[in-house]
Amino acid sequence: MRFITGKGTRPGIDGRGVACSVGLAAFVLGLLAGCTPSREFLLKRSTELGEDKNYVRVLLIDTKERISISSSSRIKISDLSDRRVLRDMNKGSVYFYPERLKRPVAVESWNAPLSVNGTAYRGSIELHSRMGRLLVINVVTMDEYLSGVVPCEISSGWNTEALRAQAVAARSYAYYHIMNGSDPLYDLDSTNRSQVYRGAGFETERTNRAVRDTSGQVLAYNGKPILAFFHSTCGGRTVDNDKVWSGQALDYLRAVRCPYCSASPHFSWEEKLTLYEIRQHLGKKFLGIGPITGISFKKSDGPVNLVTVEHKNGIVRLSGNDFRLLFPDKKIKSLSFDAVKTRDGLLLKGRGWGHGVGLCQWGANGMAERKASYNQILRHYYRGTTLMMIGEKPRGDETRKMARDRTRRVEYARQK
Numbered sequence: 493m494r495f496i497t498g499k500g501t502r503p504g505i506d507g508r509g510v511a512c513s514v515g516l517a518a519f520v521l522g523l524l525a526g527c528t529p530s531r532e533f534l535l536k537r538s539t540e541l542g543e544d545k546n547y548v549r550v551l552l553i554d555t556k557e558r559i560s561i562s563s564s565s566r567i568k569i570s571d572l573s574d575r576r577v578l579r580d581m582n583k584g585s586v587y588f589y590p591e592r593l594k595r596p597v598a599v600e601s602w603n604a605p606l607s608v609n610g611t612a613y614r615g616s617i618e619l620h621s622r623m624g625r626l627l628v629i630n631v632v633t634m635d636e637y638l639s640g641v642v643p644c645e646i647s648s649g650w651n652t653e654a655l656r657a658q659a660v661a662a663r664s665y666a667y668y669h670i671m672n673g674s675d676p677l678y679d680l681d682s683t684n685r686s687q688v689y690r691g692a693g694f695e696t697e698r699t700n701r702a703v704r705d706t707s708g709q710v711l712a713y714n715g716k717p718i719l720a721f722f723h724s725t726c727g728g729r730t731v732d733n734d735k736v737w738s739g740q741a742l743d744y745l746r747a748v749r750c751p752y753c754s755a756s757p758h759f760s761w762e763e764k765l766t767l768y769e770i771r772q773h774l775g776k777k778f779l780g781i782g783p784i785t786g787i788s789f790k791k792s793d794g795p796v797n798l799v800t801v802e803h804k805n806g807i808v809r810l811s812g813n814d815f816r817l818l819f820p821d822k823k824i825k826s827l828s829f830d831a832v833k834t835r836d837g838l839l840l841k842g843r844g845w846g847h848g849v850g851l852c853q854w855g856a857n858g859m860a861e862r863k864a865s866y867n868q869i870l871r872h873y874y875r876g877t878t879l880m881m882i883g884e885k886p887r888g889d890e891t892r893k894m895a896r897d898r899t900r901r902v903e904y905a906r907q908k
């Protein structure tokens with residue numbers, strides 16, 4: 493999820509590719525002559541997907557390098573513009589090169605996941621060439637996507653109601669981006685810039701069941717899916733979204749008390765920061781930073797939201813979140829901290845892990861252990877929201893609206 497840090501992640505799975513078929517790759521690539529996606533194609537494609545509420549497009553890889561796609565079953569490669577089949581083959585591998593892919597193509601398999609650079613994914617794979625780079629996009633049903641997200645974002649051994657709450661939050665977040673995303677080719681990416689998605693190889697039975705149990709359910713505010721941010725541990729109180737990031741204050745992302753996450757190992761923490769370290773990391777963003785002579789942290793009703801650094805060559809001011817993200821992932825775990833001066837720098841004493849906005853995952857599990865339902869958990873962290881089925885008729889035809897929104901996104905992107 494964009495801006496999110498501090499959530500559990502897992503290492504990549506081992507490669508599963510089958511033997512290479514260089515001759516086949518040459519054959520396929522020889523057929524792929526043409527141009528980059530036309531406006532008509534993008535409009536048609538986005539409308540097709542938008543009309544089918546079940547599908548989500550996830551950017552897996554954006555690279556200048558060669559990628560491989562393989563399957564243990566039949567593979568079909570078709571031209572995405574006109575659906576012409578370019579190749580229908582038995583199991584094997586195909587290589588794609590950014591500089592040689594001239595038309596967008598779809599790769600599908602029968603009854604087996606497709607393996608992209610060794611990682612298995614359900615659904616189909618779309619390949620686009622843009623600015624000399626290869627974009628590898630997984631087109632997958634919403635629940636298959638969520639089955640590959642939930643176990644990456646939360647411990648699959650946690651209470652069932654917490655897993656269900658996470659599934660609904662992740663589904664709401666995904667639908668929000670389907671309706672409001674900015675890229676015409678995909679809705680979300682597969683890293684913690686969106687939601688971590690590692691495909692079929694990471695699924696677990698318990699998280700799959702949580703996805704199935706809540707299938708189609710999203711949290712809505714004023715009838716629309718919400719931007720359901722979540723994080724590991726709030727440390728006692730969540731944070732208003734506009735105190736972390738610039739932009740509109742959202743009614744359903746107001747701070748709430750959370751007396752439920754004290755079991756988290758990140759509930760409280762301490763970390764030393766030397767002045768040299770601070771200068772080194774600030775230097776990544778600001779040129780000409782001299783030796784640091786002073787630093788102050790301004791809080792706004794909880795989180796640090798302004799950092800002022802005085803150095804030999806001047807003064808730098810930046811938001812608390814920008815300051816935090818300059819450092820390695822676990823160095824400054826949250827924005828809820830106090831700083832104490834030490835001989836060579838600062839001692840930070842803080843609470844929680846992550847940005848602190850929206851659902852607190854450890855708190856969700858704490859509530860579930862106290863017999864709260866997933867609906868109660870979600871409505872505690874996202875105030876004023878209601879649970880609804882995507883496409884629920886009384887609240888408007890969401891699927892047609894999604895199609896319109898996707899089409900607008902394409903038009904907007906083409907005009908820019």
Ligand SMILES: [Zn+2]
Nearest residue numbers: 750753852855
């Ligand atoms: Zn909490």
